Amino acid sequence: MSERKLLERIRKLAGAEPGPEMVAGIGDDCAICRPAGGGEDWLFTTDLLMEDVHVLRATHPPAAVGHKALARGLSDIAAMGGRPKFCLLSLALPPWAGTRWVDSFYRGFLQLARQTGTYLAGGDLARAEKLVCDIVVCGAVPQGKALRRNGARAGDGIYVSGWLGGSALGLATRTGAAWKRHLRPEPRLELGEFLRSQLHASAAMDLSDGLSLDLHRLCLESGVSAAIDQPLPAFPKASHEQVLHGGEDYELLFTVAAHIPVPPAFGGLPLTRIGSITEGRAGEVELFGKALPALGYDHFREET
Amino acid sequence: MSERKLLERIRKLAGAEPGPEMVAGIGDDCAICRPAGGGEDWLFTTDLLMEDVHVLRATHPPAAVGHKALARGLSDIAAMGGRPKFCLLSLALPPWAGTRWVDSFYRGFLQLARQTGTYLAGGDLARAEKLVCDIVVCGAVPQGKALRRNGARAGDGIYVSGWLGGSALGLATRTGAAWKRHLRPEPRLELGEFLRSQLHASAAMDLSDGLSLDLHRLCLESGVSAAIDQPLPAFPKASHEQVLHGGEDYELLFTVAAHIPVPPAFGGLPLTRIGSITEGRAGEVELFGKALPALGYDHFREET
Numbered sequence: 001m002s003e004r005k006l007l008e009r010i011r012k013l014a015g016a017e018p019g020p021e022m023v024a025g026i027g028d029d030c031a032i033c034r035p036a037g038g039g040e041d042w043l044f045t046t047d048l049l050m051e052d053v054h055v056l057r058a059t060h061p062p063a064a065v066g067h068k069a070l071a072r073g074l075s076d077i078a079a080m081g082g083r084p085k086f087c088l089l090s091l092a093l094p095p096w097a098g099t100r101w102v103d104s105f106y107r108g109f110l111q112l113a114r115q116t117g118t119y120l121a122g123g124d125l126a127r128a129e130k131l132v133c134d135i136v137v138c139g140a141v142p143q144g145k146a147l148r149r150n151g152a153r154a155g156d157g158i159y160v161s162g163w164l165g166g167s168a169l170g171l172a173t174r175t176g177a178a179w180k181r182h183l184r185p186e187p188r189l190e191l192g193e194f195l196r197s198q199l200h201a202s203a204a205m206d207l208s209d210g211l212s213l214d215l216h217r218l219c220l221e222s223g224v225s226a227a228i229d230q231p232l233p234a235f236p237k238a239s240h241e242q243v244l245h246g247g248e249d250y251e252l253l254f255t256v257a258a259h260i261p262v263p264p265a266f267g268g269l270p271l272t273r274i275g276s277i278t279e280g281r282a283g284e285v286e287l288f289g290k291a292l293p294a295l296g297y298d299h300f301r302e303e304t
Numbered sequence: 305m306s307e308r309k310l311l312e313r314i315r316k317l318a319g320a321e322p323g324p325e326m327v328a329g330i331g332d333d334c335a336i337c338r339p340a341g342g343g344e345d346w347l348f349t350t351d352l353l354m355e356d357v358h359v360l361r362a363t364h365p366p367a368a369v370g371h372k373a374l375a376r377g378l379s380d381i382a383a384m385g386g387r388p389k390f391c392l393l394s395l396a397l398p399p400w401a402g403t404r405w406v407d408s409f410y411r412g413f414l415q416l417a418r419q420t421g422t423y424l425a426g427g428d429l430a431r432a433e434k435l436v437c438d439i440v441v442c443g444a445v446p447q448g449k450a451l452r453r454n455g456a457r458a459g460d461g462i463y464v465s466g467w468l469g470g471s472a473l474g475l476a477t478r479t480g481a482a483w484k485r486h487l488r489p490e491p492r493l494e495l496g497e498f499l500r501s502q503l504h505a506s507a508a509m510d511l512s513d514g515l516s517l518d519l520h521r522l523c524l525e526s527g528v529s530a531a532i533d534q535p536l537p538a539f540p541k542a543s544h545e546q547v548l549h550g551g552e553d554y555e556l557l558f559t560v561a562a563h564i565p566v567p568p569a570f571g572g573l574p575l576t577r578i579g580s581i582t583e584g585r586a587g588e589v590e591l592f593g594k595a596l597p598a599l600g601y602d603h604f605r606e607e608t
Contacts, residue, residue: 003429006406006429007429009403009406009407009410010410010424013407013410013411013414014410014414014417014424015414021389021390022390022423022425025423025424025425025426026424026425026426026427027426028426030426031390031392031425031426033389033390033425033442035339035340035341035342035344035346036339036341036342036344037339037340037341037342037343038339038340038341038342039340039341040339040340042339044392044425044426044440044442045392045426046392046393046394046426046427046428046438046440047394047428048394048396048428048430048436048438050396050430050432050436052433053396053430053431053432085325085337086325086326086335086337088335088348088349088350088440089350090350090351090352090438092352092354092357092436099313102310102313103313103317106313106314106317106318107317110317110318110319113318119326119329120314120318120329120330121326121329121330121335121337121348122329122330122331122332122334122335122348122349122350123330123350124350124351124352124438125307125310125311126352126354126357127357128354128357128434128436129356129434130432130433130434132352132354132396132432132436132438134350134352134394134428134436134438136348136350136392136440138337138348
């Protein structure tokens, strides 16, 4: 069962419509909720980070694990054009994580929290055989303004921020700028707010599981196809495979109506047009005229 | 390092005061947040439920695991006198959890969600060696009215709901009413709202880690001592140890000013006065005149 099929199953079982305060539930980067009286929508996201799945004890320094645990959640807030408010962290510590490890983990975590104005409001603590972090981030956008996955329309330009494949290259080589990139992804919060407030992006999401899979997902949610017909912005030395399918870059993937000019960069970060949204079967992605399989990271893909 | 010491360390590292919208952060059953414009405070809690820590594959049916994952979070909302709004679930599935297990898990989860008006708004999915569930529940109370751990004052009566030790007895025997009690704890949501709105309880928390430890924690947060001088309401056949120290009963522990009459039961659930809050060293608990050690469940207690 793929992650998507499992999600569809859960959506179906959950059945009931969202309550009066919910704007959107399962299926986007964040759930969206509308508190009465204010002018804001609140965004909620959770992300698991687990030993031997997302991080390795031997190679990932504790401060980087703390940074990454929070960055994953912040990236979902960025994808919707939100500003983070607070977070909660559930943490299960393995026997090997002593006081020094825990202090260093929280220093990495809290440094990013302070940089981004995200208040650590609570969480849960437990012991387990392996490290488990589950981050919850709450953020906000002006009412009705959250960037969604489902707004892409035929004719829109498709864009990505930054360079792709760096995190996958780093995980493979464990050296240099690519490894640093893998260890310390930067949630694109300022860019997300710019896409929302200035460019009025029609759709956006963060690139957590690889361009091929994430663009496929965005197209599925929007009921459109995509044609990639421009060179992709490759991280230096990243392979074609890493650029197309590598996960954990945490750059933003977004679409903008054709009449809106998109600057070539934002705050030093390149914004690259890679193709266009097209009419066609929902979820289909072409790369220079050939079907691109969605080979990004899926926890639930059947072994073949 | 005990859980409390670890929490103190995290609080100290986190340092900064809560943001303008936060009413309370680390240290109570829920974080409390105040959205602008509305008349409500919003409560947020997270709770981990893990294989071989909280549940066993061999003995815990999937629907009970789903029920319990959500019940743990709802119990924290109940402890503050809140009404649940929505939840998010992060779920890491082990290889042995196939489609049937997952369906049954969600049926148990969603049945309790529907009963309590809790909308499943999102979450995260991953694969792992062992089952991990992390539940996030958002609830609400009228502004400034959340029941806290820190409001108990000398002279207040100390009360518990229901019968104690049933869950620990059930885990030990795996039969009968006690086992059912262990598998399907009932979050005391209606009682929590009654304690808040009718009895104006001075402090409350849920009994998740055993009376001795949880009462110690309530007294620490309130800066008071406690004297238990009445018979404890024991679950049938539960041992003295199970009644005093057994975890996962998810009953409510609360204190009420002496002049407020407390009915003997609420909706069929007994409310038992077990003693009084006293002046003395913060956190000290006496049982019929003798010091009661806080032996409830602490993930982080040093082995002795």
